[in-house]
Amino acid sequence: MPVPQRPVGSITRGTTNPNRLRRSDRYLTGVLAPVLRRATDPLLVDLGFGAAPLTTVELWQRVRVVRPDAEVVGIEIDPGRVAAAASHARPGLSFRRGGFEIPTGARSPVLVRAFNVLRQYPVAEVPGAWALAGSRLAPGGVLVDGTCDELGRLATWLCCTADGPQTFTLSMRPGAFTVPSDAAARLPKALIHRNVPGERVHAFLAAADAAWLAAAARSPFGTRQRWTAMCRELKATGWPVLHGPARWRLGELTVPWACVAPR
Numbered sequence: 001m002p003v004p005q006r007p008v009g010s011i012t013r014g015t016t017n018p019n020r021l022r023r024s025d026r027y028l029t030g031v032l033a034p035v036l037r038r039a040t041d042p043l044l045v046d047l048g049f050g051a052a053p054l055t056t057v058e059l060w061q062r063v064r065v066v067r068p069d070a071e072v073v074g075i076e077i078d079p080g081r082v083a084a085a086a087s088h089a090r091p092g093l094s095f096r097r098g099g100f101e102i103p104t105g106a107r108s109p110v111l112v113r114a115f116n117v118l119r120q121y122p123v124a125e126v127p128g129a130w131a132l133a134g135s136r137l138a139p140g141g142v143l144v145d146g147t148c149d150e151l152g153r154l155a156t157w158l159c160c161t162a163d164g165p166q167t168f169t170l171s172m173r174p175g176a177f178t179v180p181s182d183a184a185a186r187l188p189k190a191l192i193h194r195n196v197p198g199e200r201v202h203a204f205l206a207a208a209d210a211a212w213l214a215a216a217a218r219s220p221f222g223t224r225q226r227w228t229a230m231c232r233e234l235k236a237t238g239w240p241v242l243h244g245p246a247r248w249r250l251g252e253l254t255v256p257w258a259c260v261a262p263r
Contacts, residue, residue, distance in 0.1 A: 007077045007099035008132060016050040018058070020152040021115055023171040024144060025062045026250065028111065031243060032159070033066045035142055039110040042070040045102055047133070048117035049074040053085040053095060059113065060093045073104060100129045102136035109136065112143045115157070118189045119147045126190050127164075134162040147186045154183045158190070158257065165190070165257040167242065168201075170208070172251045174223035180208040180230075180253070194262045201260040207234060208253065224249045 029036075036042055044063060046056040056074035063070040074095040076082050085095040096103060102112065112133055118126055133143050145165075146157025153176035158165045168191075170183055177183065184195050184205060191201045208230065215229035231248040235241040242254040 007097060007103075008101045008129075015116075015150070016052055016054055017150060017152070018054050020148060020150070021055045021058070021113070021155075022152055023148070023155045023173070023251075024113065024115060024146050024157055025059055027157075027169065027171070027247075027252065028059075028113065028144065029062050029066050031247065031254075032111065032142055032144075035110055035140060036063060036067045036070065038140075039067075039138065041107055041110070041138065042067045043104065043107050043109045043138075044070060044072045045104065045109040045112045046072060046074045047100070047102070047112055047114040049076055049081070049085070049095075050116075051081055051084075053088050055115075056085070056095070057088055057093065064092070073109075075099070075102065100132045102133055104136070108138035108141065110138045110141045112137065112141070113146075114143065115146045115148065118145055119192070121189060123189050123193060130160050130164060134160060134164070137162055145188055145190075147188055147192075149186055153177075154186050156183055156187050156191075158188050165261070167254050168257055168260045169252060169254040171253075172227075174227070174251055180212055181205040190262070191260060199263055200258075201262075204239070204255065204260050207237070207239060211237075224251070227251055227253075 046059055049056040053074050060072040071092045074085060075098040077099045079097050082095050082097045118129055143160040144157050145160060148155035153173040155171045157169050159167045172183060195202050211230040211233040215226045218226040218229045228245055228248045231241050231253055240256055
């Protein structure tokens, strides 16, 4: 697919906060760490870093624990934001103007993080953005398309390859929610309007709520124990919950895309 010469996308609100993307970064440096470790060119892209590159700098710091030679490129469509971010550049961390065409030249990123970007786009533009960004990934590369609240306590994301979405993850800070479906307002753009009866994502969130309420007896042992019990119950009742207790204790719940994909 030819790479467009002009940035593809729209300028978004650009709001951000320090540590806002810590939950997704923990997944990226945990579950997705093998993708980074085996990369011949450990290039990552933070797409749409916003008005300030705080979370881009944090991403660079975190991934270098996994891969010390990792390089992070922050990409923004707003030239003013790119210019303002320049003072944060350092070896292995740079900034440039661009969009979903991922302007990294001949180099293909192994991981692209696009958080709170597509949620501001019309839903009809989402598949095209996935396809364009996916076409720029290195073989085996992953695009993380996610959304979170202002403080990063409630988050959801999709892991996409060049073939489209593969998994859906719900990540919630203990004590920041009443039931799992509290994250419904933070669903990725492709799903947020699908949380209605008859759709898979609605059924999944309803099942998670039911399993969470059924695990109330675990509350005296803490929210993490209760969340783990919820994940076990979902898996026991037929939901193909991925990963395992080590991730569940972090407040994560991941299932294949097919479990939530729009009908």
